[in-house]
Amino acid sequence: MCLVTKDGKVIRIDQSATADSFLEAALQKSSFQTAVKLLSLFSLAGGGNHVPLSLLKCYACHAFEVILKNHSENMEVDDSSKYFLHGKAIGVASNNLSVELKKKSFKINQALHFASRFVLDCLGFIPAEFHGFAADVLLSGMQSVIKEASSVIFTTDMSVSSGSSCLETVRSEISTEISTENVTLREDAHYATCTQVRCTIDDAMVSSDETISGSLEQSFLDQDKDAAMVIESIRKEEFGLDANLLNSESSMLKKQHARLGRALHCLSQELYSQDSHFLLELVQNADDNIYPENVEPTLTFILQESGIIVLNNERGFSAQNIRALCDVGNSTKKGSGGGYIGQKGIGFKSVFRITDAPEIHSNGFHIKFDIGEGQIGFVLPTAVPPCDINFFSQLVSVHPDRMNINSWNTCIVLPFRSKSEDTATKMFSDLHPSLLLFLQRLQCIMFRNVLNDSLIIMRKEILEDGIVKVSCGKDKMSWLVASQKLEAHASRPKVQGTEIAIAFTLEESDNGDYNPRLDQQPVFAFLPLRTYGLKFILQGDFILPSSREEVDKNNPWNEWLLTKFPGLFVSAERSFGALSCFRENPGRAVATYMSFVPLVGEVHGFFSGLPKAIILELRRTSCLLIEGDRSKMVPPCSVLRGWDMQARDVLPDRLLQEYLGLGFLDKNIVLSDSLARALGIMEYGPETLIKFMTHLCHTENGLKLMGLGWLSSWLNTLYAMLSRSSGQTDLIDNLRHIPFIPLSDGTYSSVDVSTIWLHSDTLSTGFDRVHRLEAFPKLNAKLQIVNPALLSASAVDETSVNNVARMLHRIGVQELSAHEIIKVHILQAISDEHITDRDKDLMIDYLCFIMIHLQSDCPDCCAERKHIIYELHNKAYLLTNHGYRRPVETSIHFSREFGNPIDVNGLINIVDMRWHEVDISYLKHPANKSLSNGLTKWREFLQEIGVADFVRVIEIEKSVADLCHYAPNNMAWDKGLISPGSTVKDWESSELAHLLFILSTSGDEERCKYLLEVLDTLWDDNFSDKATIYYDLKANDNGRSFKSSFISKICDFQWVVSSVDNELHYPKDLFYDCDAVRSILGASAPYALPKVRSRKLLSELGLKTEVTIDDVLEIVKAWRKSETSFKASIAQMSKLYTFIWDEISSSRNKVSEAFRSGPFIFVPSKSVSRQNDLLPGVFLSAEDVYWHDPTGSVDRLKKIHSQGGSTSVIQCLLSKILCNVYPGLHDFFVNECGVSEIPTYHSYLDILLQLSTAVLPSQAASAVFKVLLMWAEGLESGSLSSEDIIHLKECMTKLEYTVLPTAQDKWVSLDPSFGLVCWSDDKNLRKIFKNFDNIDFLYFGNLCGSEQEMLQTKVSLLLQKLGIPALSEVVTRKAIYNGPADASFKASLINWALPYAQRYIYSAHPDKYSQLKQSGFNNLKQLQVLAVEKLSYHYAIKKCCIASKKQEQCSCLLEGHTLYTRLESDTHALFLELSRLFFDGTPELHLANFLHMITTMAESGSTEEQTEFFIVNSQKVSKLPDKESVWLLSSTQSWTTNDESLQMDASPTTINEQKPSNLKLKASVSSSWPPADWKTAPDFHGSRCSINDEEIVSDAVTVVPVKNNADFTIENKVDELPESDNVDIQIPKFDGPELGPSKIFRTDQLRPGTANAIQAMATGREGEQVAFNHLTQKFGQVVKWVNQDNETGLPYDMVIEAGSSREYIEVKATRSAMKNWFEISFREWQFAVEKGESFSILHVLLGNNKARVTTFRNPARQCQSGKLRLVVLMPTVSDTWEDVSLLT
Secondary structure: OEEEOOOOOEEEOOOOOOHHHHHHHHHOOOHHHHHHHHHHHHHHOOOOOOOOHHHHHHHHHHHHHHHHHHHOOOOOHHHHHHHEEOOEEOOOOOOOOOHHHHHHHHHHHHHHHHHHHHHHHHHHHOOHHHHHHHHHHHHHHHHOOEOOHHHHHHOOOHHHOOOHHHHHHHHHHOOOOOOOOOOOEOOOHHHOOOOOOOOOHHHHHHHHHHHHHHHHHHHHHHHOOOHHHHHHHHHHHOOOOOOOOOHHHHHHHHHHHHHHHHHHHHHHHHOOOOOOHHHHHHHHHHHHOOOOOOOOOEEEEEEOOOEEEEEEOOOOOOHHHHHHHOOOOOOOOOOOOOOOOOOOOOHHHHHHHOOOOOEEEEOOEEEEOOHHHOHHHHOOOEEOOOOOHHHHHHHOOOOHHHOOHHHOOEEEEEEOOOOOHHHHHHHHHHOOHHHHOOOOOOOEEEEEEOOOOEEEEEEEEEOHHHEEEEEEOOEEEEEEEEEEEEEOOOOOOOOOEEEEEEEEEEEEOOOOOEEEOOOOOEEEOOOEEEEOOOOOEEEOOOOOOOOOOOOOOOOHHHHHHHHHHHHHHHHOHHHHHHOHHHOOOHHHHHHHHHOOOOOOOOOOHHHOOHHHHHHHHHHOOOOEEEOOEEEEEEOHHHEEEOOOHHHHHHOOHHHHHHHHOOEEEOOOOOOOHHHHHHHOOEEOOHHHHHHHHHHHHOOOOHHHHHOHHHHHHHHHHHHHHHHOOOOOHHHHHHHHOOOOEEEOOOOEEOOOOOOEEEOOOOOOOOOOOOOOHHHOOOOHHHOEEEOHHHHHHOOOOHHHHHHHHHHHHHHOOEEOOHHHHHHHHHHHHHOOOOHHHOOHHHHHHHHHHHHHHHOOOOHHHHHHHHHHHHHHHHOOOEEEEOEEEOOOOOOEEOOHHHOOOOOHHHOOOOOOOOOEEEOHHHOOOHHHHHOOOHHHHHHHHHHHOOOEOOOOOEEEEEEHHHHHHHOOOOOOOOHHHOOOOOEEEEEEOHHHHHHHHHHHHHOOHHHHHHHHHHHHHHHHHHHHHHOEEEEOOOOOOOOEEEEOHHHHHHHHOOOEEEOOOOOEEOHHHOEOOOHHHHHHHHHHOOEEEOOOOOHHHHHHHOOEOOOOHHHHHHHHHHHHHOOOOEEEOHHHHHHHHHHHHHHOOOOHHHHHHHHHHOOOEEEEOOOOOOOOOOEEEEEEOHHHOEOOOOOOHHHHHHHHHHHOOOHHHHHHHHHOEHHHOOOOOHHHHHHHOOOEOOOOHHHHHHHHHHHHOOOOHHHHHHHHHHHHHHHHHHHHHOOOOHHHHHHHHHHHOOOOOOOEEEOOOOEEOOOHHHOEEEEOOOHHHHHHHOOOOOEEEEOOOOOOHHHHHHHHHHHHHHHHHOOOOEHHHHOEEEEEEEEEEOOHHHHHHHHHHHHHHHHHHHHHOHHHHHHHHHOOOHHHHOOEEEEEEEEEEEEEEOOOOEEOOOOEEOOEEEEOOEEEEEOOOOHHHHHHHHHOOOOOOOOOHHHHHHHHHHHHHHHOOOOHHHHHHHHHHHOOOOOOOOOOOOOOOOOOOOOOOOOHHHHHHOOOOOOOOOOHHHOOOOOOOOOOOOOOOOOOOOOOOOOOOOOOOOOOOOOOEEEEEOOHHHOOOOEOOOOOHHHOOOOOOOOOOOOOHHHOOOOHHHOOOOOOOOOOHHHHHHHHHHHHHHHHHHHHHHHHHHEEEOOOOOOOOOOOOEEEEEOOEEEEEEEEEEOOOOOOOOOOOHHHHHHHHHHHHHEEEEEEEEOOOEEEEEEEEOHHHHHHHOOOOOOOOOOOOOOOOOOOOOOO
């Protein structure tokens, strides 16, 4: 076997290469052999996907360990390893390093250098395209020992490597960066593996701990004999269930238990895919148990109605076992060398798949694990009463009187979680007899089914010759088991050895013979896993995942085990031969054995490469017998298969062995063709005979010694073989070169030397007057005559003589008769491949001579007419319109002149396909004049040699076995009925296949239609008998029929035109246009065109004449995918859905799957007038339609439909209501299809969206209101969830969801681009703002009184949830005032009235009071009372930045948290405005009246008692509870006569603005309240405190004392920079003139630039120094000053880097305390916006010896919130100024 690389190199593959040989080559340090083995393994395995990659990497790891250890064997690893660090040898750092250490270091570096050279040399021997694979293996092994293997390789001297290409490959394989350090060895690398399997010291420690635990457990059990105490100790010590625990400890323990329980629940439910897996786990546990010596290890299952009972006659549970069950992954079998199957420690948890409370009764332990009391019950034991084992033992006792009840030491009770007799019984089907095959201890399994009173006993019996039998009741199953013990692989150091086995399933006949049973068998890891396609059982100690359901395919141990099975399989052949039933007939043993050989492609998964490995091993092994010599086994390449008795006469055994090195395969060894080909066995046939003759002729006197009798027999046999096969021209050509023909002179010659003739006196010459022999006078002189004795030696029977003659004729020997002249001379000339150089008239004469001679009564022609026709058909060249063609090679047709009725131009295109027609010259030959009916005779003659009107259909002999293989659907019979070597006549038409291919590819529908028309016309007369093949089986069978290849090709191409599309289809996919189909599928079904008239053709094509449920589902799928508009009648679609409804009971899953795959409900796009009218429509899914609309909104749209609008959209909405379209199919659509009775809430949103595209808002306003009302009622009832509200709100905020109608008759959404969208609840406000832009009012049509009420109550709540405010909620009143005044009197009045307002709200509005309290009374805390001289307001909408022009005069006004009042305002108006503060801006008249009345009583002199009596009894306002703090205005909310903030907050539209220096305050009333003469005013003194007595603290300002030369001492009140984002604080006083408090109206005037640029730079530099020292003190060395050395021009000055985060700081410095602004560049502001929270501005105010640092974090966000403001500075001079006159 050779491998050809991309660059054309040929590499020979070592077919004996294995993973072990790769390791051996690597250990021998042979880079060449290592490369050869690696490349050979890659090729033999069939590519990288099948190479045991993990095993090769593990071997590479081991090889490098040995190589490096051998190079440094003179040094101690413990000493040398100290001098290695991070993969590099430590260099000599000082001169005092010892000489010994230098030597050791040098040796190690030499070893590493050799390893790197080894890798590069290996890559140098391997072609470049395989470098990646090889480097992956070698580097993986090297890196497991050398941490930085890449450094060693890249520092290797290139002169010793194979070039830079290898280094490039290594570089591409290294994923980490290459280090420049020297490389070191890993410590203790011998114990490290290169795979996922690790063997560390920790494992040994665990084993040690388990041993100690076991001894402690035994000691504990010895001390406490009582098992109940063991259980109690587990509950206390392991789970902490102690009554003395504290409550906190108990609570924490419960949480831990719950967490562990949930994890165990997931483990038990999700680890295994089947409920029955627990049975295998119990069998595994039973096999791992320890049994007394005098018992047969038995496991018993008892199935009852209530559950399952498990009995086991083991020694019983110990305390250690019980503790292991109360844990996870802490199996007592871990680390043990006792050959246990299970080691995971989780197997028993699988019983929780079927039970909630399993019980265990063993050795005095009586416990259960009950998850019904909590999921910790998975591992928490609970003591239970003992069970009656005696009763259970009687259930399984065959002889109850003899039953030893004490033998069952363990009983497990598994009560069912849910009762299901069928499910329970089905679970036990997994108890197959093969379970006992590889179990190490368990010998018997019993199953007692109480439900049907049955008992099954499975018992294993090991016989001689490797036979293992397992009895199962009365039945027995047999296996031949071959096993092999192996020394453990390095990937599992703790395992000393292992054993693998193969079990072949055999069926024992009545006479004791064994027959193979070739069902697929599972792979075992002591217990069955799953099937992989193997016909035998594999057993191995495979590494498994926790689920135990398959083999870990990436584990090196498993890959190593896999490499051992081919050898074991091959060695198992001897076990078959050793069986007693095969000793007398070893050939049957080999045949039985070979039937188990897997073929490539049969096995999948992890074991997919096993068949190829087994076959390669068999090809190298002597595994077959030669006929006549049972003692000698030979390899497959040395046997000859398929021989008969005649073959042994023709090919003598001695000569066959001498010449060809072959022997006849034992006749009892029957192999399949595929297996024989895979093994490379030679088939007995013409090739063998010719090879034998070739060797014989090259032997001196070899052929002469064999004799003419033998030669005659050889020719006869060869002829028989060649006559059964076609296409053997190469063999005939070889014969023509072999000098084996005996001549009359006693010599031997070949026909390629000269022409040889065969003389026959008995045959008539056959010449007539026209064709005389004298016409060829020179021919006789040149003839070489065959030795007549050759035919005499064949005179045993006439057939033999004829066969010899025919064979000679076929080779080229010519006969002297006229008949033979035609057959030999003319046929040879007319068959010459160089015929194009001949005379055209001569070639026409040849064919005319043959045709005319065949018309005569020549007896030879009568006898051999078929042979002549056969020769003409297969070899002769006919002249056609496209030159000379052979009929056997080219389909030749009659032209119109020859009477062809087919118009070929209607079928083919000359460019695409050549249509060969017989040349008309044959009809014009002069010899035709002597013929009557010449045209008819020419047609008959040419038809015989293969000329046809249409396509040619030929009959071909094929093997029945081949047809069974290629046509399994048509030939489903028992292969045992087929006689060996049986053949059948099949019909084929390659021309029609080519024509179909062209038409199918071109898509020419017209030609396809004409082809179907031609076939329909010709079928019954010409082709119907060629559609079916009949084959008679053995005598007792009636025979079978199946489709021929001819009709199969017609059915296998897409060429039939459909009535519904422009594509071509398979015939089986189209329907025949008949009533049965059209009534259901209508006119839109894919009917075949044109309509077929021939019933036979209709049947053979397979056109559908009936409709199935699958057809309907596929048709509907095609309809909905159609690119053209689909049309159907409602009547037809109703029948279709009714058909589905009738069939849904038997195909529910299939129909449901089809419904889920896409839309399937047809809705018309037009209104339905008549049921039979074809209407366009679309298919919608069940979610897109509904049965009816309860709101009637969609129905009302019909009026709009009739009036105009977007008809298609409205009709689409109307059609989604199915009750009007399919009135009789309610149950089908609603119950079966899942169509909603009514639209969902989300569907209404889509309805509104579609509606908005069709009609004007004014037309659909009422419908929108109905939908909103329905949503509101759903919100009220709870059916409209918060998630629904969120979804609706998210949709409406999208730009495309314009579903809200407005008064401007346009559709809008809540997207900000539409401006403010609200609904009008105030006609006056609407009148004011209706003409403003950027605001839209919702329009719901003309609502009646009840609808208006619904809008104000239910719908308004919905609109609020959706984010659509009422107009009154967004309109605010903007105060316009003039002249501040003394507000102390008004403030004192408010302060006096607040406690009464508090009492009123607490009593009359408790919900509102609770709401205010939850907010911390923030609105009251921020309340300010300001008195002004003049006051007015206008309405404004802040969100839209619009305001009304008209100003309204007023006496008081609440704006935000500021209460403006004129001094002359009356108390009632003041209190009415104050009430807005508590009721969300809405005035509360009752509260104002209440406060006004008690104020009037106070002014009129009423006593406190009188006022209190009025409040409590008349107004029903109770006193405030003591726990409530009294409402009072805070001291911070002071009222002064010179309020500067009032001056700054005044609106720019203030009338008669005044300068602060000219303000004169007026006080028209007393500045205190209550009146001084009200001696008995109510008192609120006491221990209560005001809710506003709170201190507001801010940390945004830092005071930094400043020293000379920027030497700062920092006093920092800021905890951390990112938290310093509040800058609006009270500034403390500082030493020095510049840091004094400033008035806001005394700030510096903003000017462009600066007066002194040098001073500004100095100030900035000093400010940056202050900021840097300050930040360094806070954050340490993570602060970087980017401008410390020079100005960088960056948009920031400092960077704080903490881990992966970065904080950018821009410093702004000033020396003026009056300056409350600073300049910021456009680039700096862009950077601030981009960085957001990662950008801060430090404002530094420099003083004499202190500095104030203010931090503004995320200034962009603070500008948005209004805490900071941006200013645009206008130029002092501008050309764009323009004077405007104020005069009208």
